[in-house]
Amino acid sequence: xxxxxxxxxxxxxxxxxxLLETVIEAQRRGAQGMLKLPEVLGxxxxxxxxxxxxxxxxxxxxxxIKGPKGREAFVIxxxxxxxxxxxxxxxxxxxxxxxxxxxxxxxxxxxxSSDEERRELFTLSEVESLVGEVDEDDGDxxx
Amino acid sequence: xxTSSPKRRLFVNRAGVESLLELPKNIQRQALRKxxxxxxxxxxxxxxxxxxxQGFRGIHSGRYRIIWRLLTLEEGEVAxxxxxxxxxSEGDQRDAYAELQKHFNALDL
Numbered sequence: 001x002x003x004x005x006x007x008x009x010x011x012x013x014x015x016x017x018x019l020l021e022t023v024i025e026a027q028r029r030g031a032q033g034m035l036k037l038p039e040v041l042g043x044x045x046x047x048x049x050x051x052x053x054x055x056x057x058x059x060x061x062x063x064x065i066k067g068p069k070g071r072e073a074f075v076i077x078x079x080x081x082x083x084x085x086x087x088x089x090x091x092x093x094x095x096x097x098x099x100x101x102x103x104x105x106x107x108x109x110x111x112x113s114s115d116e117e118r119r120e121l122f123t124l125s126e127v128e129s130l131v132g133e134v135d136e137d138d139g140d141x142x143x
Numbered sequence: 144x145x146t147s148s149p150k151r152r153l154f155v156n157r158a159g160v161e162s163l164l165e166l167p168k169n170i171q172r173q174a175l176r177k178x179x180x181x182x183x184x185x186x187x188x189x190x191x192x193x194x195x196x197q198g199f200r201g202i203h204s205g206r207y208r209i210i211w212r213l214l215t216l217e218e219g220e221v222a223x224x225x226x227x228x229x230x231x232s233e234g235d236q237r238d239a240y241a242e243l244q245k246h247f248n249a250l251d252l
Contacts, residue, residue, distance in 0.1 A: 089190045089191070090190070090193075093190040093192050093193055093200075093201070094193050096190060096192060096201050096203070097196050099231070100196060100201065100208075101195075101196070103229065103231075105227070105229055106208075106210060106229055108158075109158040109159065109161075109162050109226055109227035109229075110158075110199065110210065110226055110227060112157075113156055113226040119156055119157075120156065120157045121155070121156055121224065122155045123153075123155075124153050124154075124178060124179075124182060127160060128175055130160065130164065131168075131171045131175060
């Protein structure tokens with residue numbers, strides 16, 4: 001289930017790179033919104049300290065509010081979350097690029113897409129009707 | 144006639160159609176539903192692919208993936224051109240998201 005050593009190394013290198021960029025970017029913005037290690041609070045503590053917690057979240061701090069039976073809330077600034085999400089999607093894109101390049105059928109289709117003679121475009125409803133035609137064949141997959 | 148057709152924001156090219164029709168029927172239907180998500184936001188749905196596939200975007204759900212690139216229509220509107228729909232290979236059973244999560248955990252984030 002684990003990736004090959006080379007894939008793992010690549011993932012970690014890319015991930016580290018993106019995280020580093022996130023931190024550098026945050027520092028460039030004057031530390032506001034910078035991702036810091038979360039502070040762990042109990043529910044009662046968080047409730048008592050809520051105004052301060054929210055003030056600190058606005059400054060980029062993150063908190064874990066720990067409830068009973070594994071119930072936990074992660075409190076994070078929305079802007080930091082969006083940047084983390086963007087970095088995450090970029091890493092997913094990086095991994096998927098590697099995998100697509102290993103998929104011969106995908107590479108062939110992408111290559112064919114730059115061939116003008118193959119650029120005939122179908123709308124979604126046209127494609128839906130083609131899939132419908134396949135349905136009527138009752139089981140046979142059109143090639 | 145006098146009525147204007149609704150703006151289409153997704154097209155599938157010939158290679159894309161051929162790849163779709165090679166899939167099992169249930170996957171074809173799932174992929175068509177997913178294309179609706181792409182059509183709604185072709186510029187932001189899924190994830191951006193990197194060099195040498197820069198300019199393409201991908202989205203996956205379960206065992207298949209859709210790859211498209213952006214087209215600028217005459218009116219300046221952006222649409223998706225789907226170039227490939229395919230089942231991810233057996234080796235891809237370890238999902239990219241699950242794998243990333245492991246790395247995030249490994250980095251104590």
